[in-house]
Amino acid sequence: MKPRRLPEYLLAVALAVLAAVAAPAQPAAKSLDETVELAADGSGTVTVACAFDAGPWAVWKANFGDDPARARASIRYNLGARVAFDGFKLDRDDLNRTATMTVHSAVAAELRPDGRFSCPIDKEFRLVNHVGRVWFFSGNIAGTLSTIKVVLPEAARDASLVDVGSSEQALTYELPRPRGSAHKYLVAGLALTGLGVVLLGAGWFAGRRGPQTA
Amino acid sequence: MKHPLVLLGGLCTGLGALLAILGLARVGERPARLTWSAPEVKSALMTAGYKVYGNRNIEEGRHYLSKIVFKNDGERPVTGFAISYKIDDYIEWTEPTVRREIPAGFSFVELYYPRLPAAVSQLRNAVTTTLRTRIRWTENGREREENIARDITLRAVNEIAYCDVPQSEAVLFTDYFSAAAFTMTMVTPNDPVVTLYTSEITRLAGGTTAGIAGGPDEVKRICAIIYDYMGRTGLRYVGDSGVPSNFDNIASMVQTVRLPRDVIVNNQGLCIELSLLWCSILEHLGVRSAMILVPGHAFVVAYSPDQGMPLAAGLPIECTAITPRAVGKDAPVPFAEAVQMAAQTVQHWAKDGRIIPLEVQKIQAYGFTPPELPEIDTARLAETLAARLGRGASVAMPMPADMNAAAAPAPLGDDSPAPAPLEPDDRNVGPSPAPDPGTGARGYRDPEGRYTLEIMPGWRAESVGNGAVAIANGESSIFISPFSGVRQAEQVLIQLYQQLQPQFRNFQPLSQDIAGFGGRRAVIARYTGISPKGTLTRLSLAGVDASAGPAYGIIVSMPLSLYESIRGSVDQMLRSFQFAP
Numbered sequence: 001m002k003p004r005r006l007p008e009y010l011l012a013v014a015l016a017v018l019a020a021v022a023a024p025a026q027p028a029a030k031s032l033d034e035t036v037e038l039a040a041d042g043s044g045t046v047t048v049a050c051a052f053d054a055g056p057w058a059v060w061k062a063n064f065g066d067d068p069a070r071a072r073a074s075i076r077y078n079l080g081a082r083v084a085f086d087g088f089k090l091d092r093d094d095l096n097r098t099a100t101m102t103v104h105s106a107v108a109a110e111l112r113p114d115g116r117f118s119c120p121i122d123k124e125f126r127l128v129n130h131v132g133r134v135w136f137f138s139g140n141i142a143g144t145l146s147t148i149k150v151v152l153p154e155a156a157r158d159a160s161l162v163d164v165g166s167s168e169q170a171l172t173y174e175l176p177r178p179r180g181s182a183h184k185y186l187v188a189g190l191a192l193t194g195l196g197v198v199l200l201g202a203g204w205f206a207g208r209r210g211p212q213t214a
Numbered sequence: 215m216k217h218p219l220v221l222l223g224g225l226c227t228g229l230g231a232l233l234a235i236l237g238l239a240r241v242g243e244r245p246a247r248l249t250w251s252a253p254e255v256k257s258a259l260m261t262a263g264y265k266v267y268g269n270r271n272i273e274e275g276r277h278y279l280s281k282i283v284f285k286n287d288g289e290r291p292v293t294g295f296a297i298s299y300k301i302d303d304y305i306e307w308t309e310p311t312v313r314r315e316i317p318a319g320f321s322f323v324e325l326y327y328p329r330l331p332a333a334v335s336q337l338r339n340a341v342t343t344t345l346r347t348r349i350r351w352t353e354n355g356r357e358r359e360e361n362i363a364r365d366i367t368l369r370a371v372n373e374i375a376y377c378d379v380p381q382s383e384a385v386l387f388t389d390y391f392s393a394a395a396f397t398m399t400m401v402t403p404n405d406p407v408v409t410l411y412t413s414e415i416t417r418l419a420g421g422t423t424a425g426i427a428g429g430p431d432e433v434k435r436i437c438a439i440i441y442d443y444m445g446r447t448g449l450r451y452v453g454d455s456g457v458p459s460n461f462d463n464i465a466s467m468v469q470t471v472r473l474p475r476d477v478i479v480n481n482q483g484l485c486i487e488l489s490l491l492w493c494s495i496l497e498h499l500g501v502r503s504a505m506i507l508v509p510g511h512a513f514v515v516a517y518s519p520d521q522g523m524p525l526a527a528g529l530p531i532e533c534t535a536i537t538p539r540a541v542g543k544d545a546p547v548p549f550a551e552a553v554q555m556a557a558q559t560v561q562h563w564a565k566d567g568r569i570i571p572l573e574v575q576k577i578q579a580y581g582f583t584p585p586e587l588p589e590i591d592t593a594r595l596a597e598t599l600a601a602r603l604g605r606g607a608s609v610a611m612p613m614p615a616d617m618n619a620a621a622a623p624a625p626l627g628d629d630s631p632a633p634a635p636l637e638p639d640d641r642n643v644g645p646s647p648a649p650d651p652g653t654g655a656r657g658y659r660d661p662e663g664r665y666t667l668e669i670m671p672g673w674r675a676e677s678v679g680n681g682a683v684a685i686a687n688g689e690s691s692i693f694i695s696p697f698s699g700v701r702q703a704e705q706v707l708i709q710l711y712q713q714l715q716p717q718f719r720n721f722q723p724l725s726q727d728i729a730g731f732g733g734r735r736a737v738i739a740r741y742t743g744i745s746p747k748g749t750l751t752r753l754s755l756a757g758v759d760a761s762a763g764p765a766y767g768i769i770v771s772m773p774l775s776l777y778e779s780i781r782g783s784v785d786q787m788l789r790s791f792q793f794a795p
Contacts, residue, residue: 041317042319077378077379080254080278084251084321106283107321111322189232193234196222200220204220
């Protein structure tokens with residue numbers, strides 16, 4: 001098993017933390033839905049929404065729900081490898097016994113040696129469907145029905161799931177290399193030059209015709 | 215006159231060409247720039263679990279030594295990135311991890327999992343070394359290199375730090391034992407010493423099937439035999455603190471924990487040390503086990519192979535009950551009562567939630583495997599174990615070569631550094647030297663006639679009154695003195711320790727033994743430290759039980775540099791010691 005990346009660790013902390021404190025007979029959560037939105041620079045936002053029954057909800061709230069800083073610290077120290085997050089938010093809905101963790105990290109995707117980007121998917125998850133740049137997975141982790149939705153960057157192309165079912169399972173994709181700010185000068189310059197050439201041509205034709213005399 | 219469109223077209227073309235040139239020249243664009251966060255480097259590693267740090271698959275990879283987050287802050291790619299590491303004296307520069315191109319704006323993490331050499335598990339004292347990180351990359355056509363150095367500490371093999379969560383973030387009991395899994399690296403079922411010890415037990419048990427299909431009753435039977443064997447061979451619980459209980463200070467979470475082999479050799483241990491020994495024996499027998507941590511204490515639970523591992527299904531055993539006083543009793547505690555005590559402890563802390571079961575096989579399967587251990591003279595250990603059961607002569611404890619420098623001599627013989635009052639004094643020679651024709655030794659008789667011993671050539675003995683003798687050779691010395699007011703060897707040892715320990719700097723224990731001295735029982739403790747004169751010294755302290763006469767205290771000290779050359783003669787002199795009939 002490789003060190004988990006952002007898309008996996010929130011899932012892990014939600015389950016592991018709960019599994020540690022919940023009564024053995026109780027599932028950690030009723031459902032767990034994760035959304036991973038990846039940006040072109042490899043950063044990403046991961047949102048994990050968990051729904052609980054009454055017992056686990058009370059335990060979870062007592063340990064983490066009332067103390068988002070503690071939840072963040074727990075993630076940082078227990079799942080600290082390859083994690084570098086710069087944003088963390090924990091929302092709670094007591095009436096529906098749901099909690100939503102949102103994390104932004106600069107290192108959500110990994111650059112592979114072949115130049116492609118990858119987003120690891122826990123081997124317990126199977127591909128359900130993908131529509132455009134949105135990929136859906138589902139799995140059953142520690143008795144909890146879980147889903148993952150991965151939204152690839154807009155410019156992503158040639159996406160595929162590799163090493164299916166293994167601990168190396170990952171969603172890989174290609175991205176055009178980002179262009180620098182000077183690129184806009186080149187584009188504008190070429191456009192302007194093109195326009196100039198057209199205008200020159202038009203002016204030349206207009207000049208050839210000359211003024212019409214009666 | 216030119217047509218206005220021609221003029222406008224010319225202007226556009228010129229301006230466009232200028233912009234295109236600017237674009238091609240990437241004017242105004244931020245150049246490639248590699249930046250990184252301050253390296254997160256673990257300041258201290260536990261050498262007993264040195265294999266853990268080299269394994270990126272353990273516990274989500276969180277036991278890395280170094281973590282650095284890099285970012286290409288520029289608008290052009292960084293190329294030829296390579297990072298390698300070195301740990302002074304232990305690991306040479308590693309093969310670089312290479313990234314051919316880092317796109318603009320991209321971040322990534324570099325982690326280092328050091329493959330430390332097995333030699334680190336021989337460290338008896340903590341050492342400080344340096345982690346060096348070398349980063350090479352190319353940005354804007356220019357090759358760059360940066361070197362980062364951070365000091366790290368390699369803890370002694372017996373040092374366990376239970377917590378690796380920053381104190382500011384620790385809340386729950388489990389937080390304070392976040393690194394407790396490292397204790398499982400000290401469960402050593404395959405150590406030849408444990409094997410030998412276990413074979414002695416199974417010999418008494420007439421064999422066992424507990425690890426195969428014996429069921430709970432067989433597990434209980436073998437556990438009772440282990441418990442009984444430990445009691446009969448004098449294994450004792452020592453120490454007034456087991457698992458640290460002061461949670462306000464993270465420093466207090468570091469504890470010196472001896473390996474099971476050391477507990478066997480020394481025949482004593484803290485609650486956690488006894489628990490680790492129990493786990494080692496049980497696992498050797500194929501009986502699944504767990505060490506249980508509760509506030510201030512540790513004990514063990516044994517499981518039948520056909521059971522799961524829930525706490526309630528196991529057989530809890532209060533390991534310290536072999537020493538009745540440890541559990542508030544005056545008489546020996548039967549095994550059934552030790553089980554009952556542990557069961558009550560489980561019940562008490564389970565309600566509270568402050569209870570951590572560490573399942574040996576499960577945690578070792580994660581990768582918390584034992585370190586490589588030095589060879590030990592098991593033949594001598596076998597004699598020792600036999601002697602403890604009353605099947606042999608006086609006990610001469612063998613120690614691992616790295617601990618005592620040699621398979622141990624008989625009584626005190628071994629090592630020691632120099633206490634101030636016993637620093638050499640060669641002005642006087644003891645009375646009555648009657649040379650031994652074989653060794654050149656001279657006899658020394660206590661002026662009051664209470665004991666005799668032989669003095670080896672090069673040593674001078676001086677009676678210092680009250681039945682005490684100081685024997686010196688340069689900076690090395692032996693001091694033997696009667697102790698009034700106490701009768702137990704342990705009491706003498708404590709007094710000696712209290713007197714001498716404050717005089718030394720960096721005073722470190724090496725080992726403890728029980729041995730025979732002049733036909734009486736002696737308890738020996740060995741240390742190293744820096745003497746008041748600044749000499750790195752080995753010091754042996756011993757208490758000798760009172761019998762017909764008073765108890766005795768013995769201090770042997772010598773510069774560590776002379777240890778190998780002198781210990782033989784020290785050993786001979788001490789072996790020659792005889793109490794007058």
